Amino acid sequence: MANFDALMHGFAVALTVHHVTLMVLGVLLGILVGVLPGLGAPNGVTLLLPITFSMDPVSAIILLTSTYWGALFGGSTTSILFNIPGEPSSVATTFDGYPMARDGRATEALTFAFMSAGFGALLGVVVITLLSGFVTGFALRFGPAEYFSVYLLAFCSFIAFGSGPPLKTIVSIALGFSFATVGMDSVSGAMRLTFDFNDMIRGISFLVVVIGLFGIGEMLLTLEEGVSFKSADARIRPRAVLSAIARLPRYWVTMLRGSAVGIWMGITPGGPTAASFMSYGLAKRMSKRGAHFGKGEPEGVIAPETADHAAGTAAMLPMLALGIPGSATAAVMLGGLMIWGLNPGPMLFIERADFVWGMIASMYLGNVIGVILVLATVPLFAAMLSIPFTIIGPVIVTVCIVGAWTVAGAPFDLWLAVVFGLAGWAMKKLDYPIAPLILAMVIGDRAEDAFRQSMIMSHGSITVLWSKPLVGTISTLALVLLASPFIAALRRSLRAREQLPPAQE
Amino acid sequence: MLSRMQLELAAVAVVFVLGSLAVIGALEHEIGWASDGPQAGYFPFRLGIILIVASLVIGAQALASGARGRELVLSRESGRRMIGFFLPLVGYVAIAQVLGLYVATALYLGFVLRAMGRHGWQATAGVALGVPLASWMLFEVWFTVPLLKGPLERWLGLA
Amino acid sequence: MQRNTFVRAALAAGAIAALAPGYAQAQGEWRPTRNVEFVVTSGAGGGTDVFARTVQAAITKHNLLPVSVIVTNKGAGAGAEGFVYARSAQGDAHKVVFATNNTWLLPLVSRVAFKADDFTPIGALAFDEFMLWVKYDSPHKTAADFLAAARAANPPLRMGGSQPKDTDQTLTSLIQRAANVRFTYVPFRGGGEAGVQLAGGHIDANTNNPSESIGGWRGGQVRPVCVFRREPMARGNLVTTTQGWHDIPTCASQGIPIEEFNMPRTTFLPPGTTAAQQAFWVGVMRRVTETPEWQEYITRTSQSTRFLTGEAFADHIRKDITASRDIFEAEGWLIN
Incomplete structure (x- = not known):
């Protein structure tokens, strides 16, 4: 109950005209950077940092976190409408969101995305509110071996062989992991696969790859197939929004599962992007309609969106209580905390209760404001769909190229985006699955670090992954998830064989 | 093809x-x-x-x-459409390396809208100049994220 | 053409005239004419980033520049990204590199396309201290206890720190040599991460800067056992209910004979910049260190401020290279 009182106090702090105005401004700016590919939540928060220097810390964190929520919402918009993920964490939303939009169900897909995202976010904040003490202690139990097992679990729950050609899936995964190794190796300090080429020091940016594979790749496909965006049902109709909202409770299982995955990944911290992939993978396996995933299934939008936002909000807790950045954006906010004169740590909850609980209260409000504002922007984007493709197509290309520049400010990245655009087209044509490559790039780098750190600590013994109950459970669960499709297939074929003889009799 | x-x-x-x-x-x-x-x-x-x-x-x-x-x-037809999209894109990126993103964006949009999209001069000019201007306002002024600049911006004293 | 040039010249003159009074003290004839870029050789939120943004805040607050400041983070490859970027901006004094000692140490251990003397030095503005930290409930009360345990331990105790072959690992090797012990060094993504790993008991010690672990100390997760300094830190406010930074003994007094180990917060200009440009920036940075914002930052992060420029700074770099080269050579880290 102490937390409840603190939260009420937090609402008193957050619910002023000044703070609500900041939330609205933050969310709006967030939506804007979220929509632009390349420029994402970390950039949005970074560019606001100088403005916050002259603010009090509560206002500052409210502005920054609201920007983050806005960016998370905005990222889904372009994922669904144009197959261009505005944010890394909305890549998984394209899998079913874009097919829905192409079927003329854009309104429905966007409504599902925003509402379920808001639901996930609120559930994440509720967990923070109720369990802050427990969660902090739990997060401390994560050493390198545990981190690795978390990444392994995320990977194994998404990768299911059998949907695409297995060899091509392996190529995708191996390419993703290889790209992730380029640049400075953070365990040995060696420059790997850079071939003394200055532009390779940065490594191959995941964001640039996404812009290429999805944005430019999609343009190539659209043009080659000679179809333009279906502008038939681009208008937003209030009734479609309402009917989608009414149907949302039907997907409560997916929403709860997605939120659970997101909260888990936010706390551990595997990050929102990996969370959305993991949630999508699990939903596909567990849903009765799993076979329809990838063809425009609402559950395929709801699952990644709830997880993405739940992870985004849940990651704020380890950030405040321990100084662990659960995402790139949280890392920037941590820098902000230092500049405002606050030190993340357990004492922050006691000494600066107004700050912590004001921020937590603002997370409830900010996300509600986020859902409303982002729904209000939908007509604007839907209107873009009715612009002739010969105009909007080239403009999207320039947005992608400019986006590739804003990632690191490097001319070389523009070429990289073009090359990956061509690669994205070829991969689609030849059934190389793109999603495993993206996931491998997202987790590859961190997973390798965590693995090698734990090997340094265990002096090269892999048994460290089963050395303690926590890490052992996660690792085993991961392997079971990886094996389960094979086991299921095996069981099916066995049962078929058993049933065959009586049928013949 | x-x-x-x-x-x-x-x-x-x-x-x-x-x-x-x-x-x-x-x-x-x-x-x-x-x-x-x-x-x-x-x-x-x-x-x-x-x-x-x-x-x-x-x-x-x-x-x-x-x-x-x-x-x-x-097919030959699809191939032609694809090349018609891809070559200007390569040109866009190549020009951007030398002249900067603003000029390259204007040139690219101008070329594609006029030559490929067959839009009128007014629409073409509007988009080709409007997008770089909007980018300038958005990135340089508001976000203070400098985009790639070239000789034109340097001559104007903007870079 | 001529008309345009005239207009531009007039505008420029007008701008300078309008802004001039505030910068009357600026040395030399050079002053920036367009927005200045601070190139940060760490990611957003890193120590160098906070340093650069503090300088940015002080400059903005006190109008130390006639133009605005943009901060860009180029921290990939332990900062190599930023240095390579600045190196290619030949003669452009509108870019200032914010760094640590990685400017001159990174080229020793990593195959990177820049050398320390490529850059025009401005100066070091502060020095960040290093401390030896253990978990709060660790049985080792003092650094001497810890060393005794480390000598007896098999497998060796785990020492955590930031990226490999950087300050934390260098200090770990120095401790190993000076006190004749052996640690298993585990590199993490930064001091913050190493601090949390220590709080969780996944490593046995780390060598974080005060600001990286102050939250953990106050929260009863970790505690410092000694500071790598000639004398204890200056008397200040209490950090926990009973202790302040000044209560932490020096490591040398605890049986780790390392007199001094710290990390400078440095600034550089790209290659080929002129003496006038250098002088201008030295003047700006000097005035930054005199602002209350800067003092507040120094106190909060428990660094020592000492503005080192010109020959003194060059001398510091030379000495540090010589000393570090020996350690790197002994550890087999030296590249070529």
């Missing part, structure tokens, strides 16, 4: 080259498993080997694929 087999083989060649690069790059470092676990080259080396082997098998499968391999993945 392009058969499935041709595209498969081209893709496999790229994968093979990338795999070889990973192996060559990994060999600059230790590739073994020492007392402190896997070394810097351990994973890149093995990933490279996986890519090389997989590319060879997929290549062999493609060569043996028969009729499916001969079907077209890109």
Whole structure:
């Protein structure tokens, strides 16, 4: 109950005209950077940092976190409408969101995305509110071996062989992991696969790859197939929004599962992007309609969106209580905390209760404001769909190229985006699955670090992954998830064989 | 214009080259498993080997694929449309390296809208000048994220 | 053409005239004419980033520049990205590199396309201290206890720190040599991460800067056992209910004979910049260190401020290279 009182106090702090105005401004700016590919939540928060220097810390964190929520919402918009993920964490939303939009169900897909995202976010904040003490202690139990097992679990729950050609899936995964190794190796300090080429020091940016594979790749496909965006049902109709909202409770299982995955990944911290992939993978396996995933299934939008936002909000807790950045954006906010004169740590909850609980209260409000504002922007984007493709197509290309520049400010990245655009087209044509490559790039780098750190600590013994109950459970669960499709297939074929003889009799 | 087999083989060649690069790059470092676990080259080396082997098998499968391999993945018409999109894009990026993103964006939009989209001069000029101007306001003024600039911006004293 | 040039010249003159009074003290004839870029050789939120943004805040607050400041983070490859970027901006004094000692140490251990003397030095503005930290409930009360345990331990105790072959690992090797012990060094993504790993008991010690672990100390997760300094830190406010930074003994007094180890917060200009440009920036940075914002930052992060420029700074770099080269050579880190 102490937390409840603190939260009420937090609402008193957050619910002023000044703070609500900041939330609205933050969310709006967030939506804007979220929509632009390349420029994402970390950039949005970074560019606001100088403005916050002259603010009090509560206002500052409210502005920054609201920007983050806005960016998370905005990222889904372009994922669904144009197959261009505005944010890394909305890549998984394209899998079913874009097919829905192409079927003329854009309104429905966007409504599902925003509402379920808001639901996930609120559930994440509720967990923070109720369990802050427990969660902090739990997060401390994560050493390198545990981190690795978390990444392994995320990977194994998404990768299911059998949907695409297995060899091509392996190529995708191996390419993703290889790209992730380029640049400075953070365990040995060696420059790997850079071939003394200055532009390779940065490594191959995941964001640039996404812009290429999805944005430019999609343009190539659209043009080659000679179809333009279906502008038939681009208008937003209030009734479609309402009917989608009414149907949302039907997907409560997916929403709860997605939120659970997101909260888990936010706390551990595997990050929102990996969370959305993991949630999508699990939903596909567990849903009765799993076979329809990838063809425009609402559950395929709801699952990644709830997880993405739940992870985004849940990651704020380890950030405040321990100084662990659960995402790139949280890392920037941590820098902000230092500049405002606050030190993340357990004492922050006691000494600066107004700050912590004001921020937590603002997370409830900010996300509600986020859902409303982002729904209000939908007509604007839907209107873009009715612009002739010969105009909007080239403009999207320039947005992608400019986006590739804003990632690191490097001319070389523009070429990289073009090359990956061509690669994205070829991969689609030849059934190389793109999603495993993206996931491998997202987790590859961190997973390798965590693995090698734990090997340094265990002096090269892999048994460290089963050395303690926590890490052992996660690792085993991961392997079971990886094996389960094979086991299921095996069981099916066995049962078929058993049933065959009586049928013949 | 392009058969499935041709595209498969081209893709496999790229994968093979990338795999070889990973192996060559990994060999600059230790590739073994020492007392402190896997070394810097351990994973890149093995990933490279996986890519090389997989590319060879997929290549062999493609060569043996028969009729499916001969079907077209890109008809002459589609191919022409694709090149018509892709070449201006390459030109755009090439020009951007020299003249900066603002000028290149204007030139690209101007060319594509006029020559490919066959829009009128007014629409073309509106979009080709409007997008770089909006980008300027958004990135340079508001976000203070400097975009790539070229001689024009330098001459104007803006870079 | 001529008309345009005239207009531009007039505008420029007008701008300078309008802004001039505030910068009357600026030395030399050079002053920036367009927006200045601070190139940060760490990611957003890193120590160098906070340093650069503090300088940015002080400059903005006190109008020390006639133009505005943009901060860009180029921290890939332990900062190599930023240095390579600045190196290619030949003669452009509108870019200022914010760094640590990685400017001159990174080229020793990593194959990177820049050398320390490529850059025009401005100066070091502060020095960040290093401390030896253990878990709060660790049985080792003092650094001497810890060393005794480390000598007896098999397998060796785990020492955590930031990226490999950087300050934390260098200090760890120095401790190993000076006190004749052996640690297993585990590199993490930064001091913050190493601090949390220590709080969780996954490593046995780390060598974080005060600001990286102050939250953990106050929260009863970790505690410092000694500071790598000639004398204890200056008397200040209490950090926990009973202790302040000044209560932490020096490591040398605890049986780790390392007199001094710290990390400078440095600034550089790209290659080929002129003496006038250098002088201008030295003047700006000097005035930054005199602002209350800067003092507040120094106190909060428990660094020592000492503005080092010109020959003194060059001398510091030379000495540090010589000393570090010996350690790197002994550890086998030296590249070529």
